[in-house]
Amino acid sequence: MRSIGDNIDQALSAEMNRAEFLKACGVILLAAVGISGVVKALTAAQPKSSPAKPKAGAYGGRAFGE
Structure with a gap:
């Protein structure tokens, strides 16, 4: 029986x-x-989240021109 080192060298x-x-x-x-x-990493469920809604007084909270 060969050692691990011999297998690696070969x-x-x-x-x-x-x-x-x-x-x-x-x-x-x-x-x-x-x-x-590997199977677990490939099939991991991604959490589905919706984008956060900006506050009315914050930047981007209203439509353009309002």
């Missing part, structure tokens, strides 16, 4: 093209964050 010395590199980065990211964390 991975860093391997020739790969851009697509293989991006796949490896994606796998490492999923391993670090976890699949459930």
